[in-house]
């Protein structure tokens with residue numbers, strides 16, 4: 001059945017309720033910790049830093065006040081903060097620290113009072129927090145603490161845009177909006193009409209096709225980039241070609257790193273560009289394109305400089321004044337100065353943004369005031385299959401043309417809530433069309449809606465040995481992938497440093513089939529909700545440890561033996577990653593490997609967390625080994641696809657072929673493939689060390 005068009009307001013209404021459920025799922029765990037725990041517990045959980053005082057404050061990037069917080073010298077501990085989970089870029093609240101007996105009352109004060117800001121620097125002895133305009137140390141005289149907050153800015157922007165869409169009438173729809181909801185078809189594309197002179201001569205044919213297609217399409221083009229196929233490489237060429245055609249472009253991605261990656265690669269081409277976003281969240285290498293930085297350093301910034309100097313002087317004088325009336329007078333002056341500063345800054349921002357042919361921002365950053373009246377010819381969204389659709393609409397509602405790059409066959413964005421079940425109907429015929437869930441990305445939906453004619457796929461991959469690529473290519477990408485000659489036969493023994501030729505280093509694909517070798521899975525105490533029985537997708541340490549799941553100690557011991565053999569042969573631990581879908585296995589592995597002492601630099605992580613990454617050697621621990629053939633969420637093909645496409649020269653799969661093979665037809669095929677094509681080994685638990 002052909003997919004049906006969707007009305008934007010219907011879509012928006014359903015997204016609003018899905019987003020509300022998701023936000024409450026996301027914040028409820030942190031919120032319950034915040035309201036029930038003492039500062040010490042929160043600090044142990046990596047959510048807070050306690051016992052700080054304000055050392056100094058000054059005007060930082062973008063005119064924001066930076067509070068320099070240092071450990072209270074009365075506390076001792078040699079002035080060192082110790083273990084904490086606060087990182088640069090985190091959104092935090094700085095508030096007066098509750099004293100013993102006052103905890104409860106003071107905590108309420110923390111929620112309402114204190115000041116909110118972004119962490120701009122974390123050192124051994126203190127943290128710096130850039131706080132909102134007009135906020136400073138007023139009322140924060142004594143000992144303070146810093147608490148990590150859930151970031152609700154993204155939700156605010158998505159909700160705003162969905163509320164706007166909900167109220168739209170037919171006459172408000174742009175042509176692009178009509179096409180993206182299937183109310184109109186995209187204009188057919190004639191790629192051959194225009195001769196494209198490629199700037200990067202090394203682009204392969206499928207990349208060139210994608211560039212031609214993206215340039216020729218009038219409204220929408222999808223660039224489908226399987227792992228390692230040079231998706232970003234291709235986008236850079238598209239951007240440069242559009243610039244030659246005098247187009248104005250907005251480039252977005254779901255994460256700061258996805259956007260910075262493009263800024264870094266555009267920089268050598270001397271492209272006039274501006275990167276929006278809080279400087280604390282940007283890579284240092286892209287800071288000289290940051291709007292906040294340029295509002296201080298560029299020529300356009302001269303008009304704000306004087307006011308900033310005056311503000312700094314005032315701030316310094318607050319420190320010297322003890323008299324309450326005088327301090328209040330200074331605060332009043334500061335308010336006026338800030339107003340002046342904001343007005344001048346706005347002028348400066350308009351000049352800078354208005355003068356840039358390429359503007360780059362995260363999807364939610366594209367909803368900031370800086371772009372309110374800006375128009376673009378083309379919006380490009382990288383990593384579109386990792387973005388929530390509601391987020392994509394932030395830059396799209398007024399756009400004319402969109403180019404999306406992504407891979408819908410890898411994992412979609414992480415969703416924590418379970419979608420509501422449709423209400424049971426009294427009659428058998430459904431009266432409403434199903435609307436997409438949060439896991440359905442715009443990329444997915446458009447492919448279903450308009451078919452493969454709106455996409456071009458990149459077909460040469462520059463990452464994996466041919467043998468590693470074969471199964472995902474045949475089973476996920478219709479056998480369309482080929483390995484570039486530079487990588488097709490590359491082995492660990494060819495690494496640019498000495499590696500001994502051993503059974504473990506000369507094989508690109510190894511399968512330790514543990515069936516019959518006595519490698520049973522262990523089930524930790526199961527939480528009541530079986531959905532939680534899988535790896536938590538949040539990277540927070542506390543939530544990782546809070547959840548229990550499956551582990552397989554014998555598999556872990558086998559992995560220890562294998563990586564010891566690899567490192568003894570000369571492979572650097574930093575070229576090795578071990579990934580597994582299960583949290584308990586991660587915990588177990590980290591305990592027995594003792595990475596920092598024995599394998600410094602080796603990475604251990606979840607499959608989900610490794611999306612977008614690569615390593616010379618990747619070991620996958622499949623964990624599941626039981627009589628029932630129960631494999632849980634190993635069944636998700638996109639997760640397996642991500643797992644099996646991270647390795648460049650060596651993929652080592654450790655698992656019970658018998659049990660895993662019963663999990664799904666796809667898993668059965670994979671196990672059969674590994675038996676046929678991999679260097680197959682049947683380990684016995686009795687031969688392992690550390691058990």
Ligand SMILES: Nc1ncnc2c1ncn2[C@@H]1O[C@H](COP(=O)(O)OP(=O)(O)OP(=O)(O)O)[C@@H](O)[C@H]1O
Pocket residue numbers: 202203204207225226227228229230231232233234462463612613
């Ligand atoms: N035409 C090409 N010729 C040579 N090398 C290329 C070509 N295209 C891409 N590469 C190389 O392939 C690698 C992957 O490229 P890039 O990072 O652009 O891929 P990607 O598809 O964005 O990655 P991911 O799979 O992580 O999404 C890079 O090292 C890049 O230099």
